[in-house]
Amino acid sequence: MTADQTPHTFQVDLRGLVDLLSHHLYSSPRVYLRELLQNAVDALTARRALDPRAPARVHLHADGTTLRITDTGIGLTETDVHTLLATIGHSSKRDTTHGLDTAHGLETARADFLGQFGIGLLACFVVAAEIRVVSRSARTPQAPPVEWRAHDDGSYTVTTLDDTAHPEPGTTVHLTARPGTTDWLTHDRVLTLARHYGTLLPHTIHVGDEPVTDVPAPWERTYPSPAARRVALAAHCQNLFGFGPLDSIDLDLPLAGIRGVAYVLPSAVSPAQRAGHRVHLKGMLLTEKADGLLPDWAFFVRCVLDTDTLRPTASRESLYEDEALAGVRDALGDAIREWLTGLAAGSPERLGQFLAVHHLGVKSLARHDDGILAAMLPWLPFETTDGRLSLDEFARRHPVVHFTRTVEEFRQVAAIAAAQGIGVVNGGYTYDTELVERLPEVRPGTVVAELDADTVTAHLDAVDPARELALTGFLSVARATLDALGCDVALRSFHPVTVPALHLDDRTARHEQARAEAEGEADDLWAGILGSLRGSTPRARLVLNHQSPLVRRIATLDEPRLTATAVEALYGQALLMAQRPLRPADNALLNRTFLGLLEWSTARGADGGSEA
Numbered sequence: 001m002t003a004d005q006t007p008h009t010f011q012v013d014l015r016g017l018v019d020l021l022s023h024h025l026y027s028s029p030r031v032y033l034r035e036l037l038q039n040a041v042d043a044l045t046a047r048r049a050l051d052p053r054a055p056a057r058v059h060l061h062a063d064g065t066t067l068r069i070t071d072t073g074i075g076l077t078e079t080d081v082h083t084l085l086a087t088i089g090h091s092s093k094r095d096t097t098h099g100l101d102t103a104h105g106l107e108t109a110r111a112d113f114l115g116q117f118g119i120g121l122l123a124c125f126v127v128a129a130e131i132r133v134v135s136r137s138a139r140t141p142q143a144p145p146v147e148w149r150a151h152d153d154g155s156y157t158v159t160t161l162d163d164t165a166h167p168e169p170g171t172t173v174h175l176t177a178r179p180g181t182t183d184w185l186t187h188d189r190v191l192t193l194a195r196h197y198g199t200l201l202p203h204t205i206h207v208g209d210e211p212v213t214d215v216p217a218p219w220e221r222t223y224p225s226p227a228a229r230r231v232a233l234a235a236h237c238q239n240l241f242g243f244g245p246l247d248s249i250d251l252d253l254p255l256a257g258i259r260g261v262a263y264v265l266p267s268a269v270s271p272a273q274r275a276g277h278r279v280h281l282k283g284m285l286l287t288e289k290a291d292g293l294l295p296d297w298a299f300f301v302r303c304v305l306d307t308d309t310l311r312p313t314a315s316r317e318s319l320y321e322d323e324a325l326a327g328v329r330d331a332l333g334d335a336i337r338e339w340l341t342g343l344a345a346g347s348p349e350r351l352g353q354f355l356a357v358h359h360l361g362v363k364s365l366a367r368h369d370d371g372i373l374a375a376m377l378p379w380l381p382f383e384t385t386d387g388r389l390s391l392d393e394f395a396r397r398h399p400v401v402h403f404t405r406t407v408e409e410f411r412q413v414a415a416i417a418a419a420q421g422i423g424v425v426n427g428g429y430t431y432d433t434e435l436v437e438r439l440p441e442v443r444p445g446t447v448v449a450e451l452d453a454d455t456v457t458a459h460l461d462a463v464d465p466a467r468e469l470a471l472t473g474f475l476s477v478a479r480a481t482l483d484a485l486g487c488d489v490a491l492r493s494f495h496p497v498t499v500p501a502l503h504l505d506d507r508t509a510r511h512e513q514a515r516a517e518a519e520g521e522a523d524d525l526w527a528g529i530l531g532s533l534r535g536s537t538p539r540a541r542l543v544l545n546h547q548s549p550l551v552r553r554i555a556t557l558d559e560p561r562l563t564a565t566a567v568e569a570l571y572g573q574a575l576l577m578a579q580r581p582l583r584p585a586d587n588a589l590l591n592r593t594f595l596g597l598l599e600w601s602t603a604r605g606a607d608g609g610s611e612a
Helices: 014-025 031-050 078-085 121-126 187-198 226-241 323-346 348-366 370-376 391-397 407-420 432-437 453-459 465-470 472-483 507-521 524-532 549-555 560-577 584-611
Strands: 057-062 066-071 128-136 146-151 156-160 170-177 204-207 247-253 258-264 277-281 284-290 301-307 381-384 387-390 400-404 424-426 447-450 487-493 501-504 540-545
Touching: 031 057, 031 066, 031 121, 031 170, 031 187, 031 284, 057 187, 078 128, 078 146, 078 156, 121 128, 121 170, 187 204, 187 284, 226 247, 226 258, 226 301, 247 301, 247 323, 258 323, 301 323, 323 348, 323 370, 348 370, 348 381, 348 432, 381 391, 381 432, 387 391, 391 400, 400 407, 400 432, 407 424, 407 453, 407 501, 424 432, 453 501, 453 540, 465 472, 472 487, 472 540, 472 560, 501 560, 540 560, 549 560, 560 584
Parallel strands: 057 204, 277 301, 400 424, 400 447, 487 540
Antiparallel strands: 057 066, 066 170, 128 146, 128 170, 146 156, 247 258, 258 301, 277 284, 381 387, 381 424, 501 540
């Protein structure tokens, strides 16, 4: 057997690769201008490393069919052109043999460059049918200018030019528009894109006669007063994100390589809503939709920042998830946390305004942060039987802090518990139960207990045994009527007297009720399985208020059917008062009792009329 040991080189279909870039790697053709600016800025960086006094300018000119961008950067020799421009994936920014080498006493500092993947100029084929590059090297000033002319079919030519073609070191790139892409090469579009991507670049950049950059960044400028700074940052936020911020948080973290500002949203948002953070990499806009930049709990801010430590993905439209990003995320979280504790210590009015809108985010943080929980305890609002209070204030009022795990449970007992002096916190909202349970950790001596039906019933006054005995017949009818609904009946005295009946249950009772309903609807096999899951048969409870005049009148009725209908009406009204979701059986009961009472009242009226 013979084997061909001759090495072969992969062939690349440039048109297919351009299609791949435009439809899969890049989100929009507009990135071509970012890649041009990136290459120009990297060339300026390399030139300044070689000669710190070298000019650093970029100039663009566009007329709708062509675009020209000239930089005063490091430039290229003929060898560089063959090696860098004609080799897909080759980048001088990550090669120690090109750009800046040790022969000049300098080192290639990859972190100083924006682009590192070697596909930047290729992206221009998304809008260009032809790319022409004319360049003169600053490293080898005696070398003549060189021209590289490439077409979207993958062909290219390299030509050595005379000195007049490019008298000074630097590079000029000419693009000729592809059919259907001329809109991307108009003056206005190029100016808009250049400002979009390059407004924070630290160089002189113009499109025609119009400046592109606006440095220093708004958060790094000097202002005559703190108030003037707040106004300027608010205007910046409005222009950038489309909203006036509730507040702004400085993000000056030199050790993390971060400079920027976080703007606090003026209205509440869902924690699941994806944030739109803007990230600049050494001044160049990387993305407007950075994900994973902040901890999950910090969903109430939108950031704009400049970094020199984070790594972009190959598309340069998102951040690479690595240890550096994790470290920056922690550092930004710490900065926002310090801002919160600072407000608690020195600006309670601003903190109150913030928490009125974004208490959910702070509660999320406080679940796992003892310091934030302790600092925010006097401020975080909770729904309670005493109104909307902080846990700290509520615990001072009540020796035992009771709580419910669901909003429905709280609505069942809120009015009755308040009348009996029982302090209850509604733990049914996001994070609230976890925070109430953590209360003794930061407030030693506080007693926290979950409220259940037995606890509420125990706080209600018992009825005199003789009076309850006299109502045995009524209570028997009531219990027989509600037994089929899985509900027991108890008689107590409580306030307010306007509440004739109170429906109490807990999660265990609701679970058993759902199991019993499923068992009744299942076939024999599943009914047997569900029956085996039956627990100690916990049941809901309808507590009748002996103080209520209505209940006392119903107890004196001498018609069992009417008594049963009235008891069903009390049960339905108690369900509605608790704002509980109604089952089909409950809806049927309400309909039946309404019609029954209506029929009874009209029949009684008709009888009275005939007697008259």
